[in-house]
Amino acid sequence: MDERSLPDANLPPFEGGRSLLLGGAAAGAAGLLLTLIGGFIAPKAALYSYLIAFDYWLGLSLGALALVMAHNVAGARWNVVIRRLGETIAAAVPLFIVLFVPLLLGARYVWIWIDPPQELAKETLRLLQYKKPYLNFNFFLARAVIYFVVWSALALLLRAWSVRQDESGEALLTRRQRKLSAPGLVLLILTATFASFDWLMSLQPAWFSTIFGLYVFTGGFVGSLALLCLIVTGLRSGDSALGKIISADHQHNLGKLLLAFVCFWAYMAFSQYMLIWAGNLPDEVTWIVARSRGVWRPVGILILLGHFLVPFFLLLSRDLKRSRQGLAAVAAWMLVIHYIDLYWIVMPASSLDGLGLHWTHLTAFIGVGGASVAAAVFLLRGVRPLPVRDPYLEDSLRYVQP
């Protein structure tokens, strides 16, 4: 019996990515500095831009964390060759503790409930008074601390155990990752839900939607799948050693997950929209009304088409999911439309004119993005680019599409 020859997966520690690390760090520093300058000129516009960029890149990290944990819990084997990429993206989370500080400093420009202006309607002021036990700055800060502690602990522990296994090869570490991931997923979904309530939903503090947390989180999850698709197709097109190990079958699986979660995102968005639309209650419709009138109407339609309908039909194609250029194009587009989706969630709450376009949107995006890319590349350098002694590595190398 002739054994099908498997690629040699015992790759040395990753030493490349130097230009990406330096470029990311430089772009990050420049972007953040320019956004800071923008913050002195137009505090509100700059802080709203920064909030979108912050939630965008943080969402990608948390999405990767959820994917790694879901695979650990399910005992997935196919994903072992790409797991280190997900662990690395997730482990960039602690960076966002530092990046959260500007939002705390400028909190009163962003969240109206911190210092409610007296010209608000009497009813709104009364409602904010009623919500005060939850929506006050000290408790807000305490909750943020809890979120970051939970996320950082999960991401760093999972990555540390996985990296340790590269040298020791202990199967016990795989078991430990699985055991942490099960409660970790519950904690992650709860903290991410409350974080989206605190940072995004409370931009319009009179409005509430219980599915909002999952809607925002799923958007980030789709984004992180798209990011992984982009990295994997890029690696496979280049001549890196890892790119030769990741097969079209692994890429196909990521494409299938992207399709599934594009649908799941649409399910969340639709569930929120349809119930509010059918209920037609004054305190619920305000959020939708603000986002479906005037300049925001075409943006909403663009999101419906670009975040669901078009990618859904494109991703149905098996050939597209197995093609490097095809999947890369759809994944890149998903990363763009995810930003537009967050923009549409955040900006109508700002009461800035029109679409609220401001040059700090670009600088904040590049600033936070550059810093997080640099952090992720920094974490990947010096460790193996895949878990070389994972007990399921061979199953992953052998994986073919059913």
Place this chain on the structure above:
Amino acid sequence: MKRYVLGEFGEPEDCVEALRKLHEAGVQGLDAYSPYPLHGSDEALELPRSKVPLVALTGGVFGALGGYVMQAWMNGVDFAINVGNRPPHGFWTNIPITFESGVLLSVLSIFFSAIFYFFALPRPYHPVFESEQFRTASLDAFWVSIETEEEEPVADLEEKLRSTGARRVHTVVESA
């Protein structure tokens, strides 16, 4: 009368390899029998892409359209009821049923097309069942079968199967 030249292989890789060699040698009427899906056998035989996704998509599209039209006609035209002054034809409230009827018809078309078309059921009998050895195809062995109408090539085909490494070769003739 149809004849089936059967060859048994102990390992899945050998079976796929034999399929590939025989197909490259231009042998017609090749088929494979295996206790579980054989990776690579479709590629070895250069079979066309499966039509199941197309059936599923067609069923899904018709189900979604049908579901939507049914609701739009019943709620909006045939029996419009005023509920809290909402529009009788509400696009968004029709979507869940549209989605569900799309999924339902998609799944049903896969199921029934698979049973009656792709598997050609009901089919209580197939000549290869005549062979007692062939029972291992549902246990632990992998079989290649070559279908042929005439008698002359049988000996040659048996020889070809042996040369690709079949551990048992056997021919069944369709009983009249």
